Amino acid sequence: MEFNWWSVTVACASILLGSYAFVFKILRKLNGWYYEFMLGKKQYPLPPGDMGWPLVGNLFAFTKAFKSEDPDSFVNNLVSRYGIGGIYKVHLFGVLPSSYARRRWSELLTNSSIEEHKWLRRLTTAPIVGHNRLAVYFDCIEDIIINSVEEWASMNEPIELLNELKEVSFKIIIRIFLGFNNDSTIATVAYLFSIVKDAVMSFPVNVPGRKEEIIKTRPSSLKRLNLKDIKQMTYLAKVIDETLRKTNLLFGMFREAKADVNINGYVKPKGWKVLSFARAVHLDPQYHLNPQQFNPSRWDDYNVKTSSFFPFGIGSRLCPGMDLGKLEISIFLHYFLLNYKLERVDPECPITCFPAPKPTDNCLTKVVKVTYHST
Template sequence: MDTQYCFWISATLFSLFASYFCVNNFVWRLNEWYYNLKQRNKEYPLPPGDLGWPFIGNMLTFVKHFSSGHPDSFINNIVSKYGRTGIYKSHLFGSPSAIICDADLIMSVLTDDETYKFSYPKSTVEVLKYKRYWNFSRKEHMLFRRIISSLTMNNNSLENYLSSIEDIMIEFLEDFSSMNHPIELLKEMKNISFKVIVGIFMGSSDQQFITKIGNSFTHMHSALFCMPINLPGFAFRRGLIAREKLAKLVKPIVKERRLMIRNGDKKNLLDILLQVNDEDGWKPDDDDIIQMLIAMVLAGHETTAHGMMWSIIYLTQNPHIMKKAKEEQEEIMKARHGTNKRLCFEEIKKMVYLSQIIDEMLRHISLTFALFRETTRDVNINGYLIPKGWKVLPWLKAMHKDPTYYSNPDEFNPSRWNDHNTKNGTFIPFGVGSRFCPGNNLAKIEIYVFLHYFILNYKLERVNPDCPITCLPAPMPIDNCLAKVIKVIESEGCIPSVVRVGVIALICNTRGDERLLLLIVDYSVVEL
């Protein structure tokens, strides 16, 4: 009796397991069958890969790898399974997609606006709201780019902002080092980039306003690449609410600036946008301008903030790189003429090693994992069909870590750029073609200035140096890089010391009798 009972239990469990496996396998292949059936009469096959589950596609796998801090494993698993074909099919962000990893193919996609139109996921389009931007004609887009470029890519314009950027960086670093508690470095980097970009784009330096809009931008950024589920508790819902809140905050500023403009006086991007009137009669209204400003500030401040944070993290993790970077900055300071205490463009051009550090950071972390396009017709790429209406994702993260282009790609090594002959299209952190980021020069200037002062005068002491990383929506430690920023004070003839928060110290060196006098009040001095 017991034997029969065990047999039936085992048989039932086996049947349930087999049924689950068959149903699961059947359902999982529905997407594959559906799209293959649609293309059954086409001359070329779809690329290798899989299209995942119905409706959700491969998003669960994508979220799993990116939220675990190992985003490279997502594409590496695909490559190891299907070989190095450079093109793979998938189903991401609600659409069938072709992932492109090969540099030549990426360049052909990003430079062909007729075949591959600008097209981001529904969540991104809805959160940014400005639908007209996604449907700009080529002519309208070029006008839009020229407006932004006049403020962010022209050296004369950037030089006008240099001193104000410098003041902001110095002020924030001093504030960080005076705090009695660790700070969330990423959050503070966002505050810095906010203050810079809001001042340049909107002419506002009101810290209260900047603080108000900060959290809203964070919620919007978190919702850009998520499932568009408009229900309480979901990131998409929070992003939509944040966007509406931002629009209400920005609207009074737009109305005020419109009233204040006199005689074509153009002080910032907002003033210029308010006076746009192209030859075809298109003139953006207040709602257009509000949504454009929100989109540009979101795009401009997030990547810059992450770039500054990761640069500091990599410098802190690699003392030999920090040492070399500091030596370069000290040489620049020594060569400064007269009583000038301000950075100038000529000095920034001399920061060769710092430039390599920034480029290596952009390559290593790939702040933008992919770009988004959509086919306007059926396309044959290397013998594979990309049907009309499919998303095409140039996967920058895979290309920047490809051992074909970069030896030891997982190593953070700025010196690789000394004699690195970059193949065209293998390093494009700001995109390429007509959609090349017009704010890249401004972002780099911010990072240059910040790192210049940090490297010379400060060090970072992380609370959780081994903190796990998430890559949704962008690469960052889950504690936002909780750390203390410590000011380093060096006195000639003395051992360099780190003066911690709340320290008031006067360090004197009386060389005559080789005595060292330390007059310290409420002290905490640590030798380096």
């Protein structure tokens, strides 16, 4: 009798486990079946991929990856399961994006901008596109950066460097577009912006500072920078590009297919979203050798393809502040690396990568002014 009861118990457990596994598989496939049924018969098959659970889709897996220090695990999982084809179907944020994670994302669909977008772009880009136009604001940008860093160094307590850098950017933008520098206005705009997107760039990389040869060749009467100096900082430009490649401000960019599109033998249905994972492209060894290594020298004589490096977007939606952003970074790093150093309160602070990479303490730091003695 004991043996029979034991056998029955084992049999029931096996049945329950088997039923659970069966139900689990069915639930995991329901989402994909539903959307395939709704699409009907197409000339080409849908891309490979996993549509996740009903309603929530892949959101849990995506959030878990991007809130960890290994955000690339989400895309890497798709690659390991479905190959390196570069296009996969997933279900995120209540919509249906297909991630074309490897190359030529701009070729996924033709994107015709609406007139409002064209008008707004012309309005916003006029003062800030190209170094010749930015030269008008060069002294203003330089003053704001120098005064801000000096103020940080004079404080007796640590600052949240990311938030302070964000405020510097707002001061510059407001000065360019509105013509004044009012602290209350800056605070208001900064607050509104934080509601739209609470993210700003930070990178846990110690950029080596050194005295520029640029300084040695410049007349002693010239104490400030100019655009010519910036253009001569070739290594600094490589550091900036490498930081943008490895840090990845945007985890991806959305578009919507206006019609059925055939891509590599797969259909991209009308109305589905295209999500291009910039991280997957920038950290792809096919385009960037040893992608996890921070190596500014990789940009030596490197003619990178537009489709394999797009930190500011691409096409009609290219960020209009690209030139301004790079100019701000160049001026800031020049003065900071020559005259200051950082003392992190918690150098081991964990990094979160959603919606953009940053330390969870917003880079709580003490800024210390450094004096160099000539020998």
